Amino acid sequence: MSKLFESIKLRDLDIRNRIWLPPMCQYSCENQDGIVGDWHKIHYPARAIGGFGLIIVEATAVSPEGRISPQDAGLWNSEQAIAWAEVNRLIHAHGAKSAVQLAHAGRKASIYRESDGVGSISNADGGWQTVSVSDEAFTGYEAPRTLETKEVANVVEAFAAAAERAIQADFDAIEIHAAHGYLIHQFLSPLTNNRTDQYGGSLENRARLLIEITTAIRARVGAGVPVLVRFSATDWADNGWDETQTIAVAKWAHEAGADMFDISSGGLITGVSIPFEPNYQVGFAENVAEHVGQPVAAVGLITEAKQADLVLESGEIAVALIGRAGLRDPMWPLRAAAELGVEIDYWPAQYARAKFKN
Numbered sequence: 149m150s151k152l153f154e155s156i157k158l159r160d161l162d163i164r165n166r167i168w169l170p171p172m173c174q175y176s177c178e179n180q181d182g183i184v185g186d187w188h189k190i191h192y193p194a195r196a197i198g199g200f201g202l203i204i205v206e207a208t209a210v211s212p213e214g215r216i217s218p219q220d221a222g223l224w225n226s227e228q229a230i231a232w233a234e235v236n237r238l239i240h241a242h243g244a245k246s247a248v249q250l251a252h253a254g255r256k257a258s259i260y261r262e263s264d265g266v267g268s269i270s271n272a273d274g275g276w277q278t279v280s281v282s283d284e285a286f287t288g289y290e291a292p293r294t295l296e297t298k299e300v301a302n303v304v305e306a307f308a309a310a311a312e313r314a315i316q317a318d319f320d321a322i323e324i325h326a327a328h329g330y331l332i333h334q335f336l337s338p339l340t341n342n343r344t345d346q347y348g349g350s351l352e353n354r355a356r357l358l359i360e361i362t363t364a365i366r367a368r369v370g371a372g373v374p375v376l377v378r379f380s381a382t383d384w385a386d387n388g389w390d391e392t393q394t395i396a397v398a399k400w401a402h403e404a405g406a407d408m409f410d411i412s413s414g415g416l417i418t419g420v421s422i423p424f425e426p427n428y429q430v431g432f433a434e435n436v437a438e439h440v441g442q443p444v445a446a447v448g449l450i451t452e453a454k455q456a457d458l459v460l461e462s463g464e465i466a467v468a469l470i471g472r473a474g475l476r477d478p479m480w481p482l483r484a485a486a487e488l489g490v491e492i493d494y495w496p497a498q499y500a501r502a503k504f505k506n
Contacts, residue, residue, distance in 0.1 A: 149490060150457050150484075151166065151457065151460040151461060152165060152166050152167055152456055152457050152481075152484060152488070153165045153166070153167075153485065153492055156201070156443070156467065158374035158443065159372050159373060159374045160372035161245060161320050161372075161374050163202050164201045164243060164244070164494065165492075166468060167200055167201055167467075167470055167481045167484065168201055168202040168203070168204060168445065168467050168469050168470070169195050169200045169202070169203045169469070169470065169471070169474050170447050170469040170470075170474075171205060171206050171249035171325070172206060172471055172472075172475065173206045173216065174187060174188065174191065174221070175217050175220065175262070175263070176188065176219060177221055180218040180274070181228075182209060182212070182215070182220065182221055182222025182223075182224065182228050183221075183222075183227055183231045184221050184231045184235055188221070188231075188235050189234065189235055192205060192235055192239055192246070193235070193239055193242060194478040195478050196238070196239045196240075196241075196243060197496055198477075198478040198480060198481055198482055199244075199480075199482045199485070199492070199495075200244050200470075200480075201244060201245065201481075202246070202247055202321070202467075203244050203245070203247070204246075204321075204376075204410075204469075205221070205232075205235070205246065205248050205249065206221055207220065207221075207251035207253075208220070208223050208248050208249060208251060209221070209252065209253070210223065210250050210251065210306040210309070211224050211252065212276070213276055213277070213278065214252035214253055214254075214257060214306070214331070215253060215257055215258075216251075216259060216261075217260060217264075217269075218261075218269070218274055218275075219261050223248065223250065223310040223313045223314055224310060225313075226316075228313070229313040229314070229316050230317070232248070232314070232317040232318075232319070233316075233318050236317060236318040240318070243494050245320040246319050246320050246321075247319060247320060247321035247322060247374075247376065248319045248321075248322060248323065249323040249325050249378065250310050250324055250365075252303060252306070252307070252325075252330060252331040252332070253278075254278065254280040254281070254331030254332075254334045255278050255279075255284070255289065255292040255334060255340075256278075256329055257276070257278045258275040258276050258278050258290070266288075268288075270290075275290075278292040278293070279294070280292035280294065280295065280334050281295065281331075281335045281340055281342075281343060282340065282342055284340065286417075287419070288418075297345045297346070297347070300347060300357060303331070303357065304361050307324070307361045307365060308365055308367070308368045311364075311368050311369050312368045312369070315368075320373070320374075321373060321374040321375070321376060322369060322373065322374070322376065323375075323376040323377070323378055323410065324361060324365065324376070324377045324378070325378050326358050326377055326379055326380075327379050327412050328378075328412065328414070328416075329414075329415035329416040330415075333389070333416055334416070335347060335354055335355075335356075335357045335358070336354050336389055336393070337354075337388055337389040337416050338387060338388065338389070339385060339387065339388045339389070339417060340416060340417075341354050351393055351397070355397045358377070358397065358401060359404050362375065362377065362404040362405050363404045365405070366406075374407045374408065375405055375406050375407055376407065376409065376445075377398070377401050377410070378409075378410040379394050379397075379398065379411055379412070379436075380394075380412050380413045380414055380415055380416065381394045381412070381429070381432035381433075381436065382414070382432065383414065383416045383417060383420070384421065384422050385420050391435055391436070394411075394432075395439045398440045398442070399440055402442050407442065407443070408443040408445065408466070408467075409440065409442060409443075409444050410444075410445045410469065411432050411436050411446060411447070412429060413429050413432060413448075424449065426449045426450070426451065427449065427450065427455070427459065428448050428449060429446065429448030430450075430459055433446035433465055434446075434462070434464040437465060437466070438464060443466035443467070444466055444467075445465070445466065445467035445468070445469050446459055446465045446467070446468060447469035448471075450468050450471075451470075451472075452473075453484035453487045453488050454487070454488070456484065479499075482499065486502075486503060
């Protein structure tokens, strides 16, 4: 048996395999109200039919100003939760489990989706004032407003309330987005956090927002629901966020209630050199797994079945996240089972004739 197809249990959640779909923005809420629609009802259930174990849906904003683009999904009201519940019904009907990545874009909010333009959207054209750890702009974007100390508690509450709505919408797990240069990452990294209050300076202070969010979410969702955290393990820049800090903060996050870590990299600043090649982030995930002692998922140009199987073979990595390859091929896990000669019991009867490579 390939380890890819072994089940895994996190708290009370049983997941049929270790091939998971990572969160990838769809920018498809066309009414700009954060309510998911027909695209999501097709896109995500198709991957459930295709055999993915856990589907982590796209970065979902915890507040309107936390959206990356106006077309982002949200979970800041009950109407959005009702729409997500229908998506989850379809995912669950085909044997997969679901998680939602809760996010706040911070200074990287209020921008055009890729198909509509580049850069920040002006207020006159439907954009909004962004907020961040400081008033320093992301390259090419409008400058954010610095969050006042008293406002940080509102961010924590927004994440906690969204997590509660996620459970009402029948999500099985929660992921906190602390990566890719979005708000929590902006607080974590010394490259962007120059605050002098209790949220700036020392590593403990820079991590305070994440730990407060993790603690609040754990209190809202109960003991049985898994909570994941996505980190960028490095900013790929001198004097920035790095693996040592990631490991330290992951340990604190586990103590606060997090169960698993999804390890990516980059996104905070431009002008850095990233070696995009197969498995380029796997070493970061292995390092976190070794030092934190909790399950870790690896992501980053993992595209082939044998490659993914080898990523898990060492035993350090618990899960392979199949991202862009999973966009190209909704049936990636079924194809992987055929290629590796693994017998699974969740082939759709309608696709049985495709079960073998010939």
